[in-house]
Amino acid sequence: METTIAVIGGGYTGLAAAVALAQNGYPVVLAAQENDAAWRGASEAEIQRLKSFQQQAAGHPSIDILPQASLTEAAGIPGDFTLTFLSEGSSVEKKAGAVVVATDLSAAPLMNRYGLTPSSSVVSLSEMEALLASENGKKEIGDKKKTVAFLMGFAQEGNPLLMQRVLESVQNIVGMEGCTAYVYVNNLKVAEDGLERQYKQGRDNGAIYFKLQAAPAISENNGELRVTFYDPVIRNDIELSPDMLVVEENLIADQQNASLAEILRIDMGPAGFLQKENVHRLPVNTNREGIFVVGGSRDVQNTSKSLADVDNMLLRVKQLIGGGTKTVTTKAVVDREKCTICLTCYRCCPHGAIYWDDKAVISPAACQGCGICASECPMDAIQLYDFTDGEMTARIKEAAAVPAKPNAPKIIAFCCQNSAFEAGTAAQLFRYDLPAGLQIIKIPCAGKVDINYILNALVEGADGVIVMACHTGNCKSESGNTYAKWRINDAYRKLEQIGIPKDRLEFATLAANMASDFARIVIDMESRIRQK
Numbered sequence: 001m002e003t004t005i006a007v008i009g010g011g012y013t014g015l016a017a018a019v020a021l022a023q024n025g026y027p028v029v030l031a032a033q034e035n036d037a038a039w040r041g042a043s044e045a046e047i048q049r050l051k052s053f054q055q056q057a058a059g060h061p062s063i064d065i066l067p068q069a070s071l072t073e074a075a076g077i078p079g080d081f082t083l084t085f086l087s088e089g090s091s092v093e094k095k096a097g098a099v100v101v102a103t104d105l106s107a108a109p110l111m112n113r114y115g116l117t118p119s120s121s122v123v124s125l126s127e128m129e130a131l132l133a134s135e136n137g138k139k140e141i142g143d144k145k146k147t148v149a150f151l152m153g154f155a156q157e158g159n160p161l162l163m164q165r166v167l168e169s170v171q172n173i174v175g176m177e178g179c180t181a182y183v184y185v186n187n188l189k190v191a192e193d194g195l196e197r198q199y200k201q202g203r204d205n206g207a208i209y210f211k212l213q214a215a216p217a218i219s220e221n222n223g224e225l226r227v228t229f230y231d232p233v234i235r236n237d238i239e240l241s242p243d244m245l246v247v248e249e250n251l252i253a254d255q256q257n258a259s260l261a262e263i264l265r266i267d268m269g270p271a272g273f274l275q276k277e278n279v280h281r282l283p284v285n286t287n288r289e290g291i292f293v294v295g296g297s298r299d300v301q302n303t304s305k306s307l308a309d310v311d312n313m314l315l316r317v318k319q320l321i322g323g324g325t326k327t328v329t330t331k332a333v334v335d336r337e338k339c340t341i342c343l344t345c346y347r348c349c350p351h352g353a354i355y356w357d358d359k360a361v362i363s364p365a366a367c368q369g370c371g372i373c374a375s376e377c378p379m380d381a382i383q384l385y386d387f388t389d390g391e392m393t394a395r396i397k398e399a400a401a402v403p404a405k406p407n408a409p410k411i412i413a414f415c416c417q418n419s420a421f422e423a424g425t426a427a428q429l430f431r432y433d434l435p436a437g438l439q440i441i442k443i444p445c446a447g448k449v450d451i452n453y454i455l456n457a458l459v460e461g462a463d464g465v466i467v468m469a470c471h472t473g474n475c476k477s478e479s480g481n482t483y484a485k486w487r488i489n490d491a492y493r494k495l496e497q498i499g500i501p502k503d504r505l506e507f508a509t510l511a512a513n514m515a516s517d518f519a520r521i522v523i524d525m526e527s528r529i530r531q532k
């Protein structure tokens with residue numbers, strides 16, 4: 001395995017990742033961009049830490065910094081990626097054993113949503129932070145003993161990271177003699193370490209919070225601001241005239257994320273972050289082994305959570321790359337004689353585990369053994385160890401041959417090992433009154449269920465067949481449940497053609513902890529069959 005690790009993103013999290021990797025003996029290629037050097041709203045301690053990361057990264061002999069670098073191409077498999085960057089106008093090729101995406105969050109001002117126009121007295125949160133970070137800015141606010149008002153949580157649901165930034169600025173302002181801070185807020189989002197304390201400290205130092213149901217009315221006349229809102233306690237309107245108004249921002253994913261997702265062939269989740277809401281992807285994993293996402297590249301999170309991501313990433317890199325040698329177990333193989341290079345497996349593999357060496361080849365380090373490719377290959381050229389077609393046929397035959405009680409319908413349930421198999425095992429352990437003729441066949445992923453398995457089970461004597469997959473969005477192989485559903489629909493058509501009632505076949509989705517739902521599904525099928 002190549003031991004160099006590529007880190008994409010030179011902001012707080014990227015620098016922290018590069019330093020942590022280098023300190024653990026991994027050479028690092030750090031692809032940085034000019035605008036990702038700072039962290040908005042960082043506390044003084046965080047700014048010092050960022051500076052320390054910058055110094056450590058710049059001076060570390062194992063960190064190769066590519067300035068102004070963006071990824072343009074990527075190929076390869078875990079332990080052997082080839083990455084091409086455009087750095088300062090030149091194309092640079094680098095080898096890496098793993099890739100860490102550490103792009104940071106961007107901020108989008110929400111002035112429009114409040115009907116406000118930026119001016120010297122109406123500024124965004126980032127602009128206020130920049131003012132407070134500079135001596136001139138502080139002087140500007142402090143000397144004039146200004147009253148600064150913050151607007152938060154009316155144009156969007158707030159979050160603790162934004163709240164933290166507001167609280168930091170409020171602390172700074174009330175710490176300046178003669179200055180006052182008002183915070184107009186919808187919901188106070190303080191569900192993070194230390195935020196409640198920070199909020200109370202701000203109040204103790206004179207900050208005033210107005211918790212409102214709707215945004216206050218704001219007008220500006222010749223630079224004079226008026227903020228008006230209804231107070232339900234005194235049952236009257238209140239009007240205040242702050243010197244400055246600070247408008248909240250939306251924290252958004254880095255613009256590079258979309259192209260990184262495409263080039264690296266990793267899934268993009270909601271709002272442009274590089275992780276889907278899939279329980280199997282936590283905390284730093286992507287759909288591809290060897291490509292990890294940390295910090296703001298995967299979600300809106302603060303610096304301490306981003307640093308926790310860096311620790312998790314380091315563990316995963318050590319697990320994958322170790323000292324450069326890894327023993328892997330082959331999970332699936334391609335019969336080169338049968339392969340016609342149709343590209344089907346390359347397109348359907350959700351883990352990017354297939355590459356080419358004249359014919360399709362499966363990387364044992366990347367393959368997750370889901371079996372989707374094996375069931376999709378039109379030439380039956382792929383076999384999955386432990387679940388070869390021959391073994392599956394024998395298991396189906398064996399399951400159908402288990403003698404059931406007289407008149408007990410035989411039901412074969414193909415259960416994904418990541419969800420329904422666990423639910424079925426729990427249902428048995430909890431002694432649910434399961435059908436006497438039920439046989440459970442474990443499969444690595446519902447995407448491995450071939451239409452032939454279903455037809456075979458019926459031919460071998462099963463009265464009913466159920467395919468049980470993970471819930472939508474929670475398939476470990478992302479699309480295994482979708483492939484299974486398509487094949488079930490195909491099987492329905494075939495059953496109709498040969499005159500077998502459709503209700504002898506069922507598709508269901510479950511989570512591993514849904515033992516009672518498992519029981520309900522199989523019992524329902526049994527009673528349907530009995531009614532015939």
Ligand code: SF4
Pocket residue numbers: 334338339340341342343344345346360376377378379380381382
């Ligand atoms: S799907 Fe089968 S035939 Fe097509 S490229 Fe892959 S292994 Fe070869």
Ligand code: SF4
Pocket residue numbers: 332348349350351352353354362366367368369370371372373374384
């Ligand atoms: S078994 Fe799954 S992970 Fe492995 S190559 Fe096939 S589709 Fe990809």
